[in-house]
Amino acid sequence: MFGGHGLYRNGRMFALVADDVLYLKANDANRPLLEAQGGQPFKPFADKKMVMPYIEVPVDLLEDADRLVELAHTALAAAMAAPPPPKRRRAK
Structure with missing residues (x-):
């Protein structure tokens, strides 16, 4: 899809790594916080x-573990608030 690696929790992708850059899931609740950083x-x-x-x-x-964990929690909340991913159909 994008050539990166997805980070999942409870079946939801809340972060990804692409080209050695960490990205966190954003929605209206946490986007301003992430952009302010x-x-x-x-x-x-x-x-x-x-x-x-x-x-x-x-x-x-990335060097501030406490802040990074806090931001990761907002990303996980954003992922959990999003509609669930569609179920994949298995080939017969």
């Missing part, structure tokens, strides 16, 4: 306008 939206394809609901975690926050 200096995070930029995840754009999986540079040549397209598509933006996914994930915000970059600035490098300096």
